[in-house]
Amino acid sequence: MKIEGKGKVLASVAGIVALGLLAGRCAPSAPKGARKGATVSDAAQAAMKVYVAPGDLDEYYMFASGGHSGQMYVYGLPSGRHLSTIPVFTPYPATGYGFDDDSKKMLGELTWGDTHHPALSETNGDYDGRWLFINDMNGRIARIDLRDFKTKQIIGPVPNVSGNHGSSFVTPGTEYSVMASRFSIPIPKGTAVEVAKYATDYKGVLTGIKVDPKTGEMSFGWQILMPPFDYDLGDAGKLVSNGWVFFSAYNTERATGKLEITASQRDRDYIAAVDWRMAEQLAAKGEGQLIGGVKVIDPAKNPGLVYFMPCGKSPHGVDVSPDGKYVIGSGKLAGITTAFNWEKIETAIRNKDFTGDEDGIPVLKYESIKDAEVPVGLGPLHTQFGPDGYAYTSLFVDSAIAKWKLGTWEVVDKVPMSYSIGHLSSAEGDTVSPDGKWLVGLNKLSHGRHLTVGPSQPESSQLVDITEEKMKLVLDFFTEPEPHYAQIIKADKIKAIEVYPKEENKHPLAVWDVKDAGVTRNGNKVTVKMVEVRSTITPTDFEVKEGDEVTIAVTNIEQTTDELHGLGILDYNINIVIDPGETKTVTFKAKKKGVFPYYCTNFCSALHQEMQGYLIVR
Ligand code: RUQ
Ligand code: CUA
Secondary structure: OOOOOOOOOOOHHHHHHHHHHHOOOOOOOOOOOOOOOOOOOHHHHHHHHOOOOOOOOEEEEEEEEEEOOOEEEEEEEOOEEEEEEOOOOEEHHHHHHHOOOHHHHHOOOOOOOOOOOOEEEEEEEEEEEEEEEEEEEEOOOEEEEEEOOOOEEEEOOOOOOOOOOOOOEEEOOOEEEEEEOOOOOOOOOOOOOOHHHHHOOOEEEEEEEEEOOOOOOEEEEEEEEEEEOOEEEEEOOOOHHOOOEEEEEEEOOOOOOHHHHHHHOOOEEEEEEEEEHHHHHHHHHHOOOEEOOOEEEEEHHHHOOOOEEEOOOEEEEEEEOOOOOEEEEEEEOOOOEEEHHHHHHHHHOOHHHHHHHEEOEEOOOOOHEEEEEEEEOEEEEEEEEEEOEEEEEEEEEOOEEEEEEOOOOOOEEEOOOOOOEEEEEEEEEEEOOOOOEEEEEEEEOOOOOOOOOOOOOEEEEEEEEOOOOOOEEEEEEEEOOOOOOEEEEEHHHHOOOOOOHHHHHOOOOOOHHHHEEEEEEEOEEEEEEEEEEEOEEEOOOOEEEOOEEEEEEEOOOOEEEEOEEEEEEEEOOOEEEEEEOOEEEEEEEEEOOOEEEEOOOOOOOOOOHHHHHEEEEE
């Protein structure tokens, strides 16, 4: 809710109260449809908090991973409105993504991805609103530019990485976005070794993807050879622990088969602590063995690079507190979450306070590095932070969020979630300066919370007000599958353009005047320079010969917000969308003879239906 225009806000508040009263005509019973136990005033108060009046803007963006949809979803908070879908690893006809030449090339052979953890770029540990990184299980990371909310680069599949789940977390200066193998394999890829040799012949790798500080361009940084554990999640150290990155690991049993049994034998698994500055130095010196085309560094030969911190059984999330002093490890099969003390970790490293090693990587002594085992509840998965020293941990088994205090380790409140919370996200809650205010529970199940839509149900997200001592659930909203993790950033940190300025368009096939539109032929290669502007597609028809390779370059010469034009060609599976000021190309073989209508797919003006033409293939 915008603060300016107080009168408007008051009017809308009054409106809600009136609505609330109307709905609950026979006060004091709850409004029709309200959950059992809720009173009119609870509902009205909650509504007032999340209500964004027509025309008003949300205060935060929430960027949610779209899981195996391969996309990113953008929501406004506190309204929970779905604002946009950013296609990343999967074609998306609505924006023509994956159909034009550039995005098709960027996707390559993989036309799906499984995204888990968005990572907003950071400067000094705080979101800077420049880029958004997102991982894919197929060993890739994508970069979205928040200047135009478009996917600009996909790096990978990176050699030797298999099942890139512990990703795309960034270091506090966005020096690196990291990757980790969830499924160890024999490396390099393409080597077939029987599963019976898993413990010795399979390997995991931890990888740093370097990010150019000016352009955001990603490149291979370093890779570290690791024992065959399942590396699950990660987080970079900050402030006092800056320079380190932490990865949780389960199946330290090195088991195969039914992991639910075989990988739950040990009481403790690990968090791997990696000195990424040292990794950077070793990579710069050319250290490592060439495997699969990249240098892989062996930590056994480079003492000081990696340490294992024993952690509660089968850990999932690992999260570093805003001051960088605590590393929180959640053992998902335990009733506690462990707070490790960074100072104690450093001391233990200095004193070589080890209990053994794993393939030459020292294991630190648990008792020496932990500060507390916090009794948060059953099935702790992930932890986020508030500005006031409080931490919030999601409890999958208890289906709740626990609020607890860093330092005193006291659990002060719990709020139930419907149902089965996975990740949670508080406003800027994984940075050096969390905003507080809002916390979103990203739940795996939504049964019974919405109108039925058949067996394929949406995920549910629940908005929790964390401004007061007691957490308050204020809104249910529904998210596209499957928001594993989401990040919430203050809206005013993002400065997006809505039109591509003409002077920035350097596309070699761009034409800005309808006079310059037309068809040129070079052997069997045909280039069509096309202009779209309200309400004509120029040329209005053109001819090619069967078997020609045709490239259509469309320039949308509009310089007005929201004036998008599309180009759909029937029977040729062609569908692109061109934003104002943009040029896009699509190349295809004219395989079918006949007359094929083309038209603008985005409703753009009163004469939108007139934006059409004919492709004739002779
Ligand atoms: S995961 S529910 Cu893919 Cu981040 Cu924890
Ligand atoms: Cu252009 Cu419709």
